[in-house]
Structure formats: structure tokens, C-alpha cells
Amino acid sequence: MSEFTLHTESIDVERIMGQIRQRIEEKRGEDYTEAQIRELANVKIERFLKPENIRSNMAEYYKKRLKEQQDALRAAPQAPPSFEFDPDIIYRSSRGFSGRLLSGIRKLLNPLLKFFFNPAPIVHALTIQQQINERQAEVISQMVRSQTEFIEIAALNYEVMNNLVVEMTRLSIEMKNHKMRVESVAGRLDFDERRARSLERVVQNRDGGAPTSRPSGDTQPPPQAADGDSSPRRRRRRGRRRPVGLPASDGGVSVDGNTGEKATNMSAESAKTPSGPSADPSAPKEPSPEPAPTVTSQPSQSGMASPPVDGQEPTDR
Amino acid sequence: MKLAVVVQRYGAELNGGAELHARYIAQRLARHSSVEVLTTRARDYISWEDEFPEGEDTVNGVAVRRFGVSRVRDPDDFGRRSDRVFNQPHSLNDELKWLDSEGPTSPALIRYLGDHASDYDYFIFFSYRYYHAYHGIRTVASRAVLVPTAERDPALGLKIFGPTFRAVRAIMYNSHEEQALIQGVSGNQHVPGVVVGVGSEVPVRASSDRFRRRTQLSRRFAIYVGRIDENKGCAELFDYFQRYSQAGGRLDLVLVGNPVMQIPAHPRIHHLGFMSDEEKYDAMVAAEVLIMPSYFESLSMVTLEAWGMGVPVLVNGRCDVLRGQAIRGNAGLYYTNYEEFSECLRALDRDGPLRRALGENGRAFFRQHYTWPVIDRKYLDMLEQLNTDDRAGTTGQLEPMPGWLARRRRTVRPAGEIVAQLPTGPVLESRKSAS
Numbered sequence: 001m002s003e004f005t006l007h008t009e010s011i012d013v014e015r016i017m018g019q020i021r022q023r024i025e026e027k028r029g030e031d032y033t034e035a036q037i038r039e040l041a042n043v044k045i046e047r048f049l050k051p052e053n054i055r056s057n058m059a060e061y062y063k064k065r066l067k068e069q070q071d072a073l074r075a076a077p078q079a080p081p082s083f084e085f086d087p088d089i090i091y092r093s094s095r096g097f098s099g100r101l102l103s104g105i106r107k108l109l110n111p112l113l114k115f116f117f118n119p120a121p122i123v124h125a126l127t128i129q130q131q132i133n134e135r136q137a138e139v140i141s142q143m144v145r146s147q148t149e150f151i152e153i154a155a156l157n158y159e160v161m162n163n164l165v166v167e168m169t170r171l172s173i174e175m176k177n178h179k180m181r182v183e184s185v186a187g188r189l190d191f192d193e194r195r196a197r198s199l200e201r202v203v204q205n206r207d208g209g210a211p212t213s214r215p216s217g218d219t220q221p222p223p224q225a226a227d228g229d230s231s232p233r234r235r236r237r238r239g240r241r242r243p244v245g246l247p248a249s250d251g252g253v254s255v256d257g258n259t260g261e262k263a264t265n266m267s268a269e270s271a272k273t274p275s276g277p278s279a280d281p282s283a284p285k286e287p288s289p290e291p292a293p294t295v296t297s298q299p300s301q302s303g304m305a306s307p308p309v310d311g312q313e314p315t316d317r
Numbered sequence: 318m319k320l321a322v323v324v325q326r327y328g329a330e331l332n333g334g335a336e337l338h339a340r341y342i343a344q345r346l347a348r349h350s351s352v353e354v355l356t357t358r359a360r361d362y363i364s365w366e367d368e369f370p371e372g373e374d375t376v377n378g379v380a381v382r383r384f385g386v387s388r389v390r391d392p393d394d395f396g397r398r399s400d401r402v403f404n405q406p407h408s409l410n411d412e413l414k415w416l417d418s419e420g421p422t423s424p425a426l427i428r429y430l431g432d433h434a435s436d437y438d439y440f441i442f443f444s445y446r447y448y449h450a451y452h453g454i455r456t457v458a459s460r461a462v463l464v465p466t467a468e469r470d471p472a473l474g475l476k477i478f479g480p481t482f483r484a485v486r487a488i489m490y491n492s493h494e495e496q497a498l499i500q501g502v503s504g505n506q507h508v509p510g511v512v513v514g515v516g517s518e519v520p521v522r523a524s525s526d527r528f529r530r531r532t533q534l535s536r537r538f539a540i541y542v543g544r545i546d547e548n549k550g551c552a553e554l555f556d557y558f559q560r561y562s563q564a565g566g567r568l569d570l571v572l573v574g575n576p577v578m579q580i581p582a583h584p585r586i587h588h589l590g591f592m593s594d595e596e597k598y599d600a601m602v603a604a605e606v607l608i609m610p611s612y613f614e615s616l617s618m619v620t621l622e623a624w625g626m627g628v629p630v631l632v633n634g635r636c637d638v639l640r641g642q643a644i645r646g647n648a649g650l651y652y653t654n655y656e657e658f659s660e661c662l663r664a665l666d667r668d669g670p671l672r673r674a675l676g677e678n679g680r681a682f683f684r685q686h687y688t689w690p691v692i693d694r695k696y697l698d699m700l701e702q703l704n705t706d707d708r709a710g711t712t713g714q715l716e717p718m719p720g721w722l723a724r725r726r727r728t729v730r731p732a733g734e735i736v737a738q739l740p741t742g743p744v745l746e747s748r749k750s751a752s
Contacts, residue, residue: 011674013647017657020664024656 066158069151085130087123318350318700319436323453324443325421327356327383328369329376334618335466338515339443342464343379345516345693346441350700353437354381355429357421357449364389365421384426394418403471403733409724412477416448427452434460439486439700446472451481458484458715462699467495468613469637474735479503480716486706487699489513491616493645493744494637501739511699514616516689519625520595525603528596534587538569539631539662540604542597542619543611545576545588550610550633555581557658564659568666570608573600602626605672606665614638621687624648624679629672631661641743648679 091106093099113119324339331337339354346352354376358367365386374381398415401407426449430440434457442450445465454461463485467473482488482503488510490496500506529535539558545551558570562585569585573592580588592600601607607623609632614620617639620630624646632639634651643649650665652658665672685691718724 011647011671011678013644013650013675016664016671017650017661020650020657020660024660027656 066151066155069147083130083133085127087120087127090119090123318438318704320346320350320352320700321437321440322346322352322354322443323426323430323440323449324354324356325365325447325449326359326362327354327376327381328360331360333362334615335444335464337618338464338466338616340376340379341515342441342692342696344377345689346696347379349693349697352379354379355426355440356381356383357386357423357426358383359386359421363392382429384423384429386421386423387425388420388422390418390420399471402475402729402731404731406727406731407729408727409476409719409729411727412475412729413724415475416451416477419446420448422448427456430456439703441489442485445478445481451477454481454485455715459486461485462487462489462703464489464491465495465499466491466615467499468615469498469736469739469741470613471731471733471736473498473502473739474730474732476729476732483508484715486703487511489696489699491515492638492641494641495615497744498739502735509699509702511695513692513695514621514687515618516687516692517618517622517625517683518689519622519683520598523595523598523602523626525599528599528603531596531599532587532589534569534571534603536569536585537567537605537666538571538587538603539606539608539665540571540573540600541608541610542573542601543609545572545574545578545580547578548611548613550612551578553633554608554610555583555586557652557655558586559583560655561659561662566659566662566666568605568662571600571604573597598622598626601628604628606631606662609633609636609639611639612636617642620649621683624676625683625687627676627680629665629675629679631658631665637741637743641745642682644743644745646678646682648675648682650675 091103091110093102095102322339322343324336326333326336327340328336329340331340343352343354357365358369358371359365360368366389367385369383371383371385374383395415395418398411398418402412402415430453437460439460439462440453440457441462441464442453443464443466444450445463445467450463454463461484463482465482465488472478479502482499482505485508488496488499488505488508490499490510490512491514493512496510496512541551541554543549554570558566559581561568562583569587572580572586572588573590575591576588580586589600601623607620607628607630609617609620609630611617612633612635614636615638617632620632620639620642623630630643630649632643632649632651634640634653634657640651643651650661652661665675
């Protein structure tokens with residue numbers, strides 16, 4: 001990070017901090033912090049929920065409700081123990097011997113009681129109610145169990161969904177970054193092509209409008225070019241010729257976008273061809289009267305000639 | 318001139334910020350005047366239990382007189398009272414009880430001050446927030462000079478301290494930010510005050526080679542010196558550093574000091590423990606940058622020492638004092654989040670000219686403001702001015718304590734709320750004059 005322009009006597013910490021913050025802002029376009037991604041993900045969850053006409057604070061509400069439900073289930077009061085009921089229970093007493101005596105007297109007087117009202121339906125109803133209570137208790141405990149499981153699954157689902165949204169956000173950001181990079185590379189490629197084209201024009205102009213190449217099928221250089229001293233044209237300095245079989249470049253991609261393998265083949269073919277006008281990158285621009293299997297450079301996708309394979313510019317100016 | 322330095326604890330082995338500050342000042346002033354230190358018998362700043370022997374003592378050639386503490390601190394009681402006065406509406410009486418609970422409660426020391434006030438020309442009180450300073454200043458206000466060592470913490474908003482700040486004869490501030498805070502909370506602009514800080518003696522011949530030979534550390538590193546404590550921002554430092562390291566940062570982190578929290582096991586974090594001064598300075602000079610992650614500092618002596626040795630610093634920008642000093646001295650960068658931490662550390666790592674320039678500025682800033690002759694001069698000038706004022710009949714005036722009923726009215730706002738409303742940020746108006 002050597003972009004700071006420093007003068008020791010006039011160093012200004014606030015200015016440097018301003019530059020650092022600017023850099024951070026620029027980087028934020030590419031790199032998001034974990035917290036920022038999560039923040040974006042949360043926003044997306046809410047956006048996702050809104051179209052369904054659910055409360056916009058559904059995510060928060062959902063989390064809160066889950067917790068409340070879990071707490072409520074944990075805090076639910078225990079049901080009282082079931083009451084064992086039988087037809088004789090209304091006559092019993094728990095006072096030991098006197099209780100048993102009392103119970104006997106009650107049974108003796110039972111007919112008199114029945115003379116006033118019939119307790120049998122009450123006893124029956126209470127018996128039925130006791131059975132109903134037991135079944136209900138069992139059903140409720142089953143429901144609580146299933147509800148607990150549901151809450152756990154829901155919590156898991158929420159986590160999974162949240163993680164998915166986080167990942168999706170991360171991926172969408174990465175995709176956006178990649179898209180920007182592709183656009184940037186395309187822009188640079190376009191610029192390089194235009195630059196190469198303009199350089200070719202410069203070469204052609206410097207040659208005084210004279211034909212700059214012979215038919216590409218002609219692999220032998222003219223004697224003047226081979227000697228070099230009597231030619232009116234300036235001799236071009238060629239870049240260091242790469243030995244056959246070496247990769248095209250460090251990056252493995254030649255200037256016109258060909259892979260290293262292709263560039264290597266081209267290089268090998270170039271190596272067979274002596275230097276001279278026939279190796280001029282502008283040569284393929286001339287219409288070739290006949291097929292030229294030994295052409296030293298091939299037109300790129302955009303129709304322009306490839307520069308020398310080792311990446312050097314066509315001229316040494 | 319006979320001076321008394323009044324401080325909550327005192328001892329050659331006590332390295333707490335205010336206590337060390339008081340010891341340095343006492344030792345320096347003893348070269349020019351007769352100095353006696355009046356303090357408690359406490360060694361531990363949490364319990365204030367009596368540990369030093371009572372009576373007279375001598376520490377590094379300075380006379381010390383110690384007084385007993387009447388009660389040790391009850392942390393639960395102190396916590397409850399702190400919560401009340403910091404966060405709830407309360408009464409002045411609650412604040413006074415909070416002060417008693419905080420300690421070190423030493424009525425004997427206050428009695429001595431009252432009885433022997435005329436024996437001393439001036440009393441230099443350290444740390445406004447403790448029992449000795451509050452009651453001591455109320456006892457000898459007309460001769461009191463205060464070194465507040467205040468930070469932006471809720472205690473500053475307590476109403477009982479306002480009259481203290483307004484009653485003293487002079488205040489020796491540690492930084493412009495501290496001055497702004499105290500003036501903001503108490504309106505004591507009329508009290509003579511000067512930003513002094515504390516000096517340091519950095520060695521001329523610290524050796525990075527010696528450090529590297531001793532520790533076998535060959536990699537370049539950033540250093541933290543001090544107590545390794547969550548309250549000092551170390552947890553955040555570890556978090557940030559691990560992320561920086563994971564993101565390809567090249568510097569290691571060396572820690573010097575005693576830990577009171579767990580240090581993460583990380584191959585690039587090296588804890589070297591407590592070191593002697595010589596070893597510490599060797600380590601600092603070997604470092605690329607000193608990191609000071611503390612949120613609350615009234616003055617970081619380690620930062621000043623780093624500057625004295627020409628080492629740039631990276632400080633926590635949420636601490637107004639550190640940030641203000643870094644900006645005024647043009648001698649360090651600051652961070653308020655991980656991104657800034659990482660970028661600043663990368664800049665300091667990769668940009669040699671930047672590092673050297675900040676280090677040189679730090680050295681110049683230190684020489685201009687924090688060498689001992691400069692500090693001595695500021696103290697002596699202030700005492701001389703007070704002496705002149707005394708001869709002219711100028712004295713301070715202590716506001717009377719409200720009545721019994723008024724002290725018990727629960728009309729005082731929470732201190733935390735008051736401090737939160739104080740202006741924040743570094744003081745930069747004085748930048749030109751300071752740098």
C-alpha cells in the first residue's frame with residue numbers, strides 16, 4: 001500500500017486516515033464483512049416475507065414466538081394427579097375406625113338418601129368425567145411432545161433458512177463481483193484490441209503506404225530483408241524468440257485470448273519461419289490469394305492480427 | 318516551598334497509572350522542593366486493605382506518611398451503589414455513600430490534612446474520584462492542586478465532584494480531552510489549568526538485536542505493552558489481529574505484560590510476560606508499531622514511551638485522548654473498527670516511509686511535550702503562579718455542602734446520562750499549538 005504521498009515534515013494523520021477510509025469504501029464494493037452479509041441477509045428475509053402480506057417484522061416475530069413457545073411449554077403448570085373415582089367413594093371417610101363406622105352408617109342410611117334424590121347419575125357422571133380427564137391428559141401430553149418436536153424442527157428450519165439466505169446473499173454478491181470483473185476484463189480486451197489496431201495503422205503509415213506484406217503463403221523472406229542493410233524499410237526488432245514447446249506466457253493466455261497451447265503452436269510455427277516481412281503481424285490483413293498453411297500469425301476473433309506471441313508490441317518505438 | 322503529594326496508594330512496586338504518575342511527580346518535584354507523600358496503607362486497589370506499615374517511610378528518597386483505611390471495600394455494596402448513582406435518579410447522599418463505599422476510606426488521613434494544613438504550601442491531589450481527594454480537597458481547598466486523571470467514565474458525572482473541580486487552586490490536566498471533559502461537566506474554566514501529562518525517560522541505547530537474540534523472534538511484529546485485560550481492549554485486539562492474520566497480514570503480535578484474561582493460542586501471537594524496563598524498551602524498538610487498544614485512557618504512558626523511541630502507534634480511535642494525541646502529534650494512526658485496524662496495520666507494515674515519518678513525528682512530539690524538564694517546568698511555573706496569587710490575596714472558594722434535607726432529595730440525574738451528553742471526540746483546536 002504505497003499510495004500515500006508523504007512529506008515527513010508535512011505529514012497529516014487525518015489526511016492519511018481519510019485515504020485509508022476511502023480505500024476501505026472502495027474495497028467494500030468488492031468485499032463485504034460477515035456482519036454486513038448477515039445484515040443484507042436479514043433484509044432479504046424481510047423482503048421475502050413482505051409480498052405474502054405477512055407482517056414486515058415477521059422474522060423478528062417468528063424468532064420471538066419460537067422462544068416464547070418454548071418457554072411457555074417449559075413453564076406450563078403440571079396437571080393435578082388424576083382422582084381415582086368409584087361408586088363407594090362418596091360414603092367413605094378417612095378417620096380410621098370412626099370413619100369406617102361413619103361409612104357403615106352412611107351406607108345404612110343410603111336408602112333414605114335415595115328417597116330424597118338419586119345420587120347414581122352423579123356418581124356415573126363423575127366416573128365418566130374421570131375417564132375423560134385421563135384421556136385428555138394423555139392427548140395433551142402427546143400434543144405437548146409433538147409441539148416441542150415441532151418447535152425444535154421449526155428452529156432448525158429457521159436456522160437452515162437463515163443460513164441459506166446468508167449463503168445466497170454471499171453468492172449473489174460474489175456473482176455481482178464476478179460480473180463486474182468480467183465487464184472489466186472485457187473492457188480491457190476491447191481496449192487492447194483497439195490499441196493493437198491503431199498500432200498496426202501506425203506501422204502501415206510509417207511504411208509509406210507501401211504494401212507491408214507479401215502473400216502470406218510466401219514463407220521465404222526477400223533477399224533485401226534478409227540482408228537488412230539495403231532495404232528502405234526499417235528493420236524491426238523482434239522480441240526474444242521463445243524456444244519451441246515453452247508456454248505462451250506467464251498467465252497461459254496470449255494477447256488475443258488464445259490459450260497457451262495455441263500460442264505455443266503458433267510460436268513453433270513462427271520459429272520455423274525466418275524473421276522478416278512475412279512475420280509482420282499486419283501480413284494476414286492482406287488478402288491471401290491461396291491457402292496459407294504456414295502463416296505465422298492468425299487473425300484473432302475480432303479479425304485483427306495477433307501480436308507476437310511473447311507479448312511484445314509490434315514495434316519497438 | 319513544602320509540597321504534599323496526596324494519593325490513594327504509594328509504593329515503589331505499584332505500577333497503576335495514577336500511582337506511578339504520582340510517584341514520578343513526587344520524585345521530580347523533590348529535586349526542587351521539600352516533598353512529602355501522604356497516602357494510605359493500602360496496596361490492593363480493589364479491597365484497600367491495610368498492608369503497608371503505618372507511619373513514616375521513605376520511597377526512592379521521598380518521605381511517605383501512611384494512614385490506615387477504616388474499612389475494606391465490599392464489592393457487592395459498591396456495585397449496587399454504583400448502579401444506583403450511575404443509572405438511576407438519586408440524591409447527593411447516595412453519591413457520598415457511593416464514595417465511602419468506593420474507598421479508600423481513611424478519615425485519619427483527612428484529619429491529618431486538616432490538622433497540618435498550614436505545614437504545607439500546597440497539596441497535590443491525584444485521582445479526583447477517590448475518598449482522599451474529595452474529602453481532602455474540601456479540607457484544604459485553598460491549597461489544593463488537582464491532578465484529576467479523569468477518563469470518560471460515569472463517575473465524572475457525579476454531582477459531588479463539580480464543587481471539587483471548581484474549588485481547587487489549579488488543575489494539572491493529562492490531556493486536552495480531559496480538560497474539555499472536566500470543563501464541560503463542571504464549568505470550571507476560571508480555575509487555572511495546564512495540560513501537562515507525565516514525563517518518561519526513554520533509554521538512548523535500546524537494542525532490537527538484543528531483543529531478537531533473547532527471544533529468538535525473527536519475524537516483524539506489532540507490540541502491545543501493558544496489562545492484558547479485557548478492560549484495556551485486549552479482547553477486541555485479539556479478535557481483530559486474528560482476522561488480520563487470517564486475511565494475509567504479515568505482522569506478528571507480541572504481548573508484554575501480565576495477563577488477567579485468556580490469551581488465544583495463535584501461532585503469531587507471542588506472549589512474553591512481564592519484562593524489565595530494559596527488555597521492554599528493547600522490544601519496543603524492535604517493533605514496527607505499538608498498538609494501544611484501550612477505550613479509556615487519560616494518558617497512555619506506554620504510547621508516550623513508544624513515541625520517545627521513534628516507534629509509531631496504532632491506537633483505538635474510540636478513546637478520545639489517544640486519538641487526539643495521535644492527530645496532534647501526527648505520530649500514529651487510529652482505528653474504530655476492524656477494517657480500519659486492518660488497513661492501518663497494513664499501511665504501517667508496508668509503507669516504510671510512512672512508518673518512519675510517524676515515528677519521527679512521535680519522537681519530536683515527545684521531546685516537545687513529555688520530557689521531564691518540560692513537565693518539571695510546567696509544575697514549577699504553576700506553583701510559582703499560585704504563590705504569586707497567594708501573595709496578592711487570591712484564594713479559592715469552596716461551595717458549601719447543601720443542607721441535610723437537600724442532600725437527601727432524589728433529584729440528581731444519573732451520572733451516566735450526564736457523561737453521555739458531554740461532547741465527544743478529540744480536541745483539535747489546540748493542534749497547532751501542541752504540535
